Amino acid sequence: xxxLQHIFSNIRYFAPAWVxxxxxxxxxxxxxxxxxxxxxxxxxxxxxxxxxxxxxxxxVVSIPFVPAIxxxxxIGRCTQVGILxxxxxxxxxxxxxxxxxxxxxxxxxxxxxxxxSTSMNALVSVIEKEDRFNxxxxxxxxxxxxxxxxxxxxxxxxxxxxxxxxxxLLMSFIIIVSNFFxxxxxxxxxETEQGTSxxxxxxxxxxxxxxxxxxxxxIILFNEGAVEHWxxxxxxxxxxxxxxxxxxxxxIFSLTMTLGRFLGDGISEKIGSVKSIGIGCxxxxxxxxxxxxxxxxxxxxxxxxxxxxxxxxxxELYRLASKSKEMNTSVxxxxxxxxxxLGFLVGPVLLGLISSWxxxxxxxxxxxxxxxxxxxLVIFRLSRKYSSN
Numbered sequence: 001x002x003x004l005q006h007i008f009s010n011i012r013y014f015a016p017a018w019v020x021x022x023x024x025x026x027x028x029x030x031x032x033x034x035x036x037x038x039x040x041x042x043x044x045x046x047x048x049x050x051x052x053x054x055x056x057x058x059x060v061v062s063i064p065f066v067p068a069i070x071x072x073x074x075i076g077r078c079t080q081v082g083i084l085x086x087x088x089x090x091x092x093x094x095x096x097x098x099x100x101x102x103x104x105x106x107x108x109x110x111x112x113x114x115x116x117s118t119s120m121n122a123l124v125s126v127i128e129k130e131d132r133f134n135x136x137x138x139x140x141x142x143x144x145x146x147x148x149x150x151x152x153x154x155x156x157x158x159x160x161x162x163x164x165x166x167x168x169l170l171m172s173f174i175i176i177v178s179n180f181f182x183x184x185x186x187x188x189x190x191e192t193e194q195g196t197s198x199x200x201x202x203x204x205x206x207x208x209x210x211x212x213x214x215x216x217x218x219i220i221l222f223n224e225g226a227v228e229h230w231x232x233x234x235x236x237x238x239x240x241x242x243x244x245x246x247x248x249x250x251x252i253f254s255l256t257m258t259l260g261r262f263l264g265d266g267i268s269e270k271i272g273s274v275k276s277i278g279i280g281c282x283x284x285x286x287x288x289x290x291x292x293x294x295x296x297x298x299x300x301x302x303x304x305x306x307x308x309x310x311x312x313x314x315x316e317l318y319r320l321a322s323k324s325k326e327m328n329t330s331v332x333x334x335x336x337x338x339x340x341x342l343g344f345l346v347g348p349v350l351l352g353l354i355s356s357w358x359x360x361x362x363x364x365x366x367x368x369x370x371x372x373x374x375x376x377l378v379i380f381r382l383s384r385k386y387s388s389n
Contacts, residue, residue, distance in 0.1 A: 028150020049352020058110020
């Protein structure tokens with residue numbers, strides 16, 4: 001909880017943490033309207049998945065250029081501009097008149113999502129290095145808090161707004177105004193010259209040293225993205241709850257993930273990063289077994305356990321990446337976070353395709369299988385390479 005106290009007492013830490021919150025407020029608000037989009041365009045789960053695939057395409061397009069842009073104009077300015085443009089772009093999917101424009105709008109959103117996510121993680125890593133104070137886990141806790149705010153507050157506001165675009169516009173306005181003023185605390189920050197050479201800006205040259213971390217990050221964020229986009233549809237279509245109850249799974253998932261991440265830095269100090277990641281994977285596997293019972297109370301409990309289990313994994317992966325001896329901290333985190341966030345966006349796409357081929361139950365069985373794979377990587381790769389962490 002020490003890192004949480006520092007964030008709330010020092011705007012230097014709170015300002016970048018609020019960017020994490022802002023992104024997931026936008027996502028949490030957007031996913032509430034997936035059933036609306038599905039009915040509006042009269043499309044199938046597979047077609048929703050294909051539309052979301054364009055978000056992943058936008059991410060893939062943006063990521064290779066982010067380190068170079070960070071170097072040119074600074075990670076602080078990139079984070080500032082990224083979150084403002086992302087807040088604007090999230091309005092487009094609810095305003096477009098047809099399915100093809102929906103795909104195009106999500107492509108644009110994906111570009112700014114990848115750009116902002118990679119920049120903000122690099123920003124936090126640089127602040128940690130300058131101040132010798134770790135708050136990466138707590139910053140990701142603020143990301144989860146954003147999902148809780150977006151989905152929790154949104155579940156109330158969805159009743160108040162007859163037009164979904166008005167709801168999204170309100171949240172975007174709040175995000176833009178708050179980040180515009182808070183960003184003054186970090187917008188001038190730049191990376192140090194160490195590790196910012198020309199060759200360092202090509203992130204694909206640096207995957208091998210952190211390959212194991214990248215795969216696990218991809219799997220975990222694949223799960224997070226899938227839960228954010230499909231938990232409400234799982235409860236609505238499989239568990240047969242009402243539309244107002246469909247958001248409960250994601251709300252409890254975000255709440256427990258937030259709590260877990262706020263406690264994560266302390267847990268990591270006691271048992272180490274590798275053990276934290278391994279225990280998190282085991283808890284997440286148990287969570288999916290509960291979710292697959294397809295009973296409202298047990299499934300919602302499962303989403304809560306899942307949030308707790310996965311909460312510390314991503315921050316600990318970034319922490320291990322920052323300790324890489326083969327590459328610079330900022331580049332290592334850019335690689336792991338970039339590939340991880342690709343999983344966050346690809347997850348909803350593949351789940352839609354699996355659901356169309358079979359059903360949402362099989363989609364969640366697939367997520368369970370991925371977590372078993374992640375646990376195997378922790379046992380047979382991370383525990384050997386990072387035995388002292």
